[in-house]
Amino acid sequence: MEFLVMLMSSEGAVNIPKLINENGLRIDGRTTEQLRDIKIDVGVLKRATGSAYIEWGENKILAAVYGPREAKPRHIQNMYKAVIQCKYNMAPFSVDERKRPGIDRRSTEISKVIAEAIEGAVIVEQFPRASIDVYIEVLQANAGTRCAGLTAASVALADAGIPMKDLIAACAVGKIDGQIVLDLRKEEDNFGQADLPFAMVPKTEDIVLMQMDGHLNEDEFKKAIDLAKKGCKRVYELEVEALKEHYKADMDNTVTDKVINNGR
Amino acid sequence: MADEVVTTVIREKILKMIKNEKRLDNRNFNEYRNIEINPGIITSADGSAHVSIGNTSVIAGIKIETGEPFPDTPNAGVMTTNVELIPMASPVFESGPPSPEAVEIARVVDRGIRESKMINMEKLSIVKGEKVWIIYIDLHVIDYDGNLFDTCFIASVVALSTAKFPYKKFNLEESANPSVPVEHFPIESTYVKIGNSIMVDPSLEEETIADARLTIAIDENSDIRAMQKGFSGVFKEDEIYKIIANNREINRSIREIIKGKVEVFR
DSSP: OHHHHHHBOTTSOBOOOOOBOTTSOBTTSOOTTOOOOEEEEEOOOSSSSEEEEEEETTEEEEEEEEEEEEOSSGGGOOSSSOEEEEEEEEOTTSSSSOOOSSOOHHHHHHHHHHHHHHHTTBOGGGSTTEEEEEEEEEEEOSSOHHHHHHHHHHHHHHHTTOOBSSOOEEEEEEEETTEEEESOOHHHHHHSSEEEEEEEETTTTEEEEEOOEEOOOHHHHHHHHHHHHHHHHHHHHHHHHHHHHHHHHHHHSOHHHHHHHHOO | OOOOOOOHHHHHHHHHHHHTTOOTTSOOTTOOOOEEEEEOOOTTSSEEEEEEETTEEEEEEEEEEEEOOOTTOTTSOEEEEEEEEOGGGOTTOOOSSOOHHHHHHHHHHHHHHHHTTOBOGGGGEEETTTEEEEEEEEEEEEEOSSOHHHHHHHHHHHHHHTOBOOTGGGTOOOOSOOBOOBOOOOEEEEEEEETTEEEESOOHHHHHHOSEEEEEEEOTTOOEEEEEEESSOOOOHHHHHHHHHHHHHHHHHHHHHHHHHHHHHO
């Protein structure tokens, strides 16, 4: 909002700001191939089967996993595999203009693509008739929330002990000032020429989520995917580090210790 | 919303311990769990706080907009409180329109803040009769382990106390003191009755097996500003008096904790 006002020139036309400076750096000082700072915490919620909190630049997102549990209503049950149900939701205070609480078309779509991405990695055949419920709450948003949310969800799934082919790593690529760059922030998303959210299972390199809006030619697209894969590999390292960090204490303890510590 | 389940073993244990004035987590009846307060964690909000009581965890976000006053109060601002019991917080919470439980919590929190005159609503007027500040208190419950009333209330109080008017966003002249005009410091406390025993800050298990619940909001003079009885059990008159008398001491220490956090942040 403020930003837009600032950009209105006296003639009333919107000036597109310079997003990459002469040194090749972006408005937050990143290079074109650099992710924002990412911090992942594992097991942050008590009631959930598994949970994770991610700070990705100025994005702050919680993910929780419940299940596998009985799928309800029963007509959604699948007798051969678990169904993945995902709810992506933005807190009213997560954005500049207060967002009306509740489900809208955008969150419905994002929930769907994230659920499908997760189904691509989880070994759903192990849990017929069950549901694995994934909740993603965006507490503070600054572009790239679906990728950050999916990353957090993947860590939460691991924390819940859900069997997966591998973790899912996600990040977006885009085009600003005519260049392909990794991980757009809000201003870059608003004034850039393309945005491509992307997620894959690093071990198999299966792409489980891909969306795009904007304008990319074939070369640019290939470059974008190449960069997205690099980004995902880095995200994957951070996911693994976070999980190891959280379970380090457990690994040091004996099984008996664990039983005692978990008992009430 | 489905019901929370407490196993018979735990239920029996709680009942047995209560006879010796003990609780499952070793607290005494007048003791809160650990309260953690983190103001200002959401920069996209005009005021915010993450508050935990034990494992119960709530994020409050304040958003402030301009708008028209209600016709019957042309010189006063508007405040609304909204609680979301999102399914992340408990296996029994479901998404969808607010449940009666969520509505009750929102209304009781709102009442405590409004009736204690915590915010001077007249000072929210921008152009008399035409334009006022509208304050939205959005409470996001992220982990539910008992006593949402108090967790939501403290989160609201802290978030409001640290909130600032977004003058720039609405092209209004900046003020030397952009803070929301907080004039009082109410505290809300919730008690449950199990059998004949009454205890403050119920855990999930205590809340689930409780017969009756009572929430009281008091101001800094220990005057009562709002109350809410819940569940199907009953209280006796002298039980209520006893709660009120006890409440004074308990709340004094909590007020200090909250005030300290808010002052440091401001």
